[in-house]
Each structure stands twice: as structure tokens, then as C-alpha cells.
Amino acid sequence: MSNSNKETTIVRWGILGCGNVTEKKSGPAYQKTAGFEIAAVMRRDKDKAADYAKRHGIKKYYTDADKLINDPEIDAIYIATPPDSHKLYGLKVAEAGKICCIEKPLSPSYEDSNAIYEAFREKDLPLFVAYYRRTLPRFEQVKNWLETNSIGEVRHISWHFSRPASEQDLSRIYNWRTDAKVATAGYFDDLASHGLDLFNHLLGDIQEVSGNSLNQQGLYSANDATTACWIHEKGITGTGSWNFGCFTREDKVSIYGSKGKIKFSIFNDENIILSNEDGKTSLFIAHPENVQFYHVKAMKEQLSENTMHPSNGKTATHTSWVMDQITNNR
Numbered sequence: 555m556s557n558s559n560k561e562t563t564i565v566r567w568g569i570l571g572c573g574n575v576t577e578k579k580s581g582p583a584y585q586k587t588a589g590f591e592i593a594a595v596m597r598r599d600k601d602k603a604a605d606y607a608k609r610h611g612i613k614k615y616y617t618d619a620d621k622l623i624n625d626p627e628i629d630a631i632y633i634a635t636p637p638d639s640h641k642l643y644g645l646k647v648a649e650a651g652k653i654c655c656i657e658k659p660l661s662p663s664y665e666d667s668n669a670i671y672e673a674f675r676e677k678d679l680p681l682f683v684a685y686y687r688r689t690l691p692r693f694e695q696v697k698n699w700l701e702t703n704s705i706g707e708v709r710h711i712s713w714h715f716s717r718p719a720s721e722q723d724l725s726r727i728y729n730w731r732t733d734a735k736v737a738t739a740g741y742f743d744d745l746a747s748h749g750l751d752l753f754n755h756l757l758g759d760i761q762e763v764s765g766n767s768l769n770q771q772g773l774y775s776a777n778d779a780t781t782a783c784w785i786h787e788k789g790i791t792g793t794g795s796w797n798f799g800c801f802t803r804e805d806k807v808s809i810y811g812s813k814g815k816i817k818f819s820i821f822n823d824e825n826i827i828l829s830n831e832d833g834k835t836s837l838f839i840a841h842p843e844n845v846q847f848y849h850v851k852a853m854k855e856q857l858s859e860n861t862m863h864p865s866n867g868k869t870a871t872h873t874s875w876v877m878d879q880i881t882n883n884r
Contacts, residue, residue, distance in 0.1 A: 565653065565857060566593040568628040570619055570643055571635035572606045573597075575657065578843075580634065580684065581610060583850040590854055596622040619643060623650050633657060637743065638736040641666040644681075648673035655682040655853065659747045659877065660870040662738040667874035671867035680856065682863055683870035685751040686849035692826060692839040696809075696816055697756050699828055705811025706830075708757060711792045713749055713807045715820070716800035723773045723798075732774035739767060739881045740776025741798045749807070749820040750794070751873040755864060756809075758787040759872055765880030771799045782880040 567584055569576055572595045584590045594614035597603035607615040616622045623631055623646050630653035633643050640661045647654045654674065660667040660683050674681035687693050700708060722729055730736045737743040754760060765782030769775075778798040785791055809816040814830030828835040842848065849865065856863045 564589060564591050565854070566591050566627060566629045567632055568592075568594040568596065568622045568625065568630070569632045569634055570596045570622055571633065571639075572603065573634060576606075576632075576634050580632070580844065580846040580850070583842075583844040583847040584632070585610070586844065586847065587850050587854050589858060590850065593628055594622055594625060620646065623647055623652070629653060630655070636730045636736050637662050641670055644670040645673050648677055648679060648681075651677060651679065653680045653857070655684060656870075657684045658751070658870065659743055660867070660874050662736070662743060664871070664875040664878040667871040671871040674867055680853075680863075681867035682849075682853050682856075683865050683867065684846060684849060685748065685755075685865040685870060685873070686846045687748055687752045687820070688755045688864040689848035689852050690841060690845070691848070692818075692841065693752060693756070695837060695839055696818060696826055699816055700756060700809070704814060704828055704830060705809065705816055706813030708788070708790050708809060708811050710810045711753060711757060711786075711790065711807065712810075713753075713792075713794045713820070715745065715749070715795070715805050716797040717803040718801060719771060719773060719778075719799050723771075726773060729774070732776045732778075734775040734777075737776060739780065739877065740774065740778060742767065742777065742780045742796050742881065743877065745821070746780065746794070746796050747873060747877055750876050751865070751870070752820065753786075753792065754869065754873060754876070757790050757792075760784045760792070760876050761787050763876050763879040765882070767881045770797075773799075777881070780880060784876070 584592050592612050595607055595612055596616040596619055598617055600617050603615040603617055631647045633656045637659055640656050644656055731744050732740045763784035767777045767780040769777045770779045780796045782794045805819045805822045807818050816828050818826040825836045825838045852863045855861045
């Protein structure tokens with residue numbers, strides 16, 4: 555379906571992979587959005603699929619992904635599986651000619667992300683990616699401060715994120731997020747992608763980037779420590795460091811301008827702070843109960859009103875390129 559077509563009927567969604575992320579973050583957002591309906595879900599475990607459908611008031615469930623994708627009563631597919639399967643299922647959804655939203659990251663590599671993007675582009679099918687921070691009011695306020703020159707000309711952005719190894723990490727219990735075969739760069743894939751994608755949204759696309767990544771703790775197969783530096787299209791410089799074996803948790807972003815500074819956190823529920831010649835402004839803007847609500851709402855607006863969703867296949871593929879450059883996964 556072309557982006558230019560108006561949606562006049564209910565868009566019936568199928569969720570492929572109804573795990574934890576769909577319980578509160580995303581699934582209820584689809585059910586709360588006028589014009590959207592979750593008509594079916596799929597999970598390989600039949601009992602878990604049936605339980606999810608019952609608890610969320612969904613009529614049908616499947617244990618076979620192909621049956622969900624090719625169900626004639628399903629108009630759109632939300633792929634919420636681990637990233638190593640995104641290409642497999644994404645290409646099948648494109649072949650079926652259906653609208654799609656894929657969880658972030660779009661895939662573990664730029665090459666696979668680009669393949670997914672091209673498959674939907676060639677068929678003129680809407681492809682959304684769940685980098686939902688682009689639509690959250692908290693970060694839209696940061697964007698407004700930047701666009702109104704509240705800190706003058708932007709010079710530099712820095713982000714440090716660290717946290718201790720979890721009990722699961724230390725116990726060496728299997729976790730797909732730290733399995734290099736599933737998530738090539740481990741927690742960096744899962745978490746840093748959110749912030750780097752947001753920085754592209756706030757400051758313009760990153761054009762040059764390099765980094766280093768290694769495994770310091772040896773607790774799992776994926777790397778656990780990464781550093782990077784980059785340059786945005788407007789000449790804004792950036793640096794980042796991510797470490798998943800530190801003593802304390804920190805999540806600090808600073809944007810430096812010629813006339814001020816903005817501080818905020820990507821994941822922590824904290825105030826955003828603007829400091830400039832007028833003083834200090836500290837705002838707390840709560841996230842919605844279902845954090846993907848505005849992301850899902852914006853999808854409906856694109857389908858029915860011809861607006862452009864800020865997180866799509868093209869933007870997410872660029873974020874995958876940035877991630878690859880940092881981790882040398884190319």
C-alpha cells in the first residue's frame with residue numbers, strides 16, 4: 555500500500571513475537587490508537603500465545619509466523635522478535651505486501667537493515683521502526699530548545715552510559731541480548747542504538763564515525779565496552795562511551811552550544827535541563843503509560859493523513875550504519 559493512500563478502515567495488526575516488550579511498552583499502544591486493532595498474535599509456544607491473546611482480548615493466535623504474515627485478515631505486521639530474525643520476517647512481510655513496524659535495532663547489521671529497507675521501498679510499502687524516542691514529548695522539548703537556538707550554535711554532544719553487570723550476566727545464564735550470534739554488539743545494540751538514533755533526529759545525521767569495541771569481562775560472547783567519536787552533517791562533533799561492567803549506573807547526555815548547554819538522560823526518568831544566559835530551566839516531562847504510544851499514534855497519522863513518521867526504514871538503516879562503523883561490524 556502506498557504512503558499516499560488514505561486509510562478509511564481499521565488497520566488490523568498482527569504481532570509477531572509477543573514477548574515482554576509488547577506487554578506494556580507497545581502492545582496496549584496499538585489497542586489505544588483509534589483506527590488500529592490487534593487482530594492476531596504469534597508465538598512459537600502455543601500456551602504462551604494463547605495466554606497473551608486471552609489477557610489482551612485478541613481474537614486469534616498462531617504458532618507459525620508464515621500463517622500470521624499471510625493471514626488475509628491481517629493488514630500490518632509488528633515484528634517484535636530478537637534482531638537476528640528481523641531480516642527473515644521483514645522480507646516475508648514485504649513479499650506479502652503489508653505494512654510493517656519492526657522493533658529496534660532494524661537488524662544487527664547495516665547490510666541486513668539496508669536489505670529490509672530496500673524490500674519495502676521497492677514495493678512502496680510503509681516501514682516503521684520502533685525508535686520511539688523520536689516521538690516522546692520529553693525529547694521533542696529538547697529538539698524545540700535546539701531549533702529555537704536556546705543554546706546558540708550547537709558545538710558538541712557527549713553521552714556516557716554505564717552500569718554494573720547484572721545477576722544474570724554474572725551467573726552466565728543465557729541471554730539473547732548478550733549472544734553475539736543474535737545481537738552482534740550485545741547491550742550496545744539494544745541500548746546505544748536508542749540514543750544514537752535520537753541524536754540523528756535532534757542534530758542531523760551523523761556523517762563520519764569511528765569507534766572501538768571489546769569484551770572486558772568475558773561473561774558472554776558479545777562485547778561489553780564501546781567508545782566512539784563522530785561528526786554530524788552540520789559539523790557538530792560527538793563522543794560516546796558505553797560500558798556494562800562498571801561500579802555504578804550513569805546515563806548522562808550533554809549538548810554544548812555557543813550560548814548554553816542542555817543535559818538529559820536517555821533512559822533515566824529525570825528532568826531535562828537547559829542552562830543559558832537567562833539562567834537554568836529544569837523540566838520534568840512524563841512518558842506515557844505505554845511508552846510507544848506516540849510512536850504508534852504517529853504511524854496512524856502517516857497512514858491516514860499523509861504525514862511523515864520520524865522513524866522509518868531509511869532513518870533506522872542510517873542508524874544501523876552508524877552502529878556498524880562504531881563496532882567495526884562491516
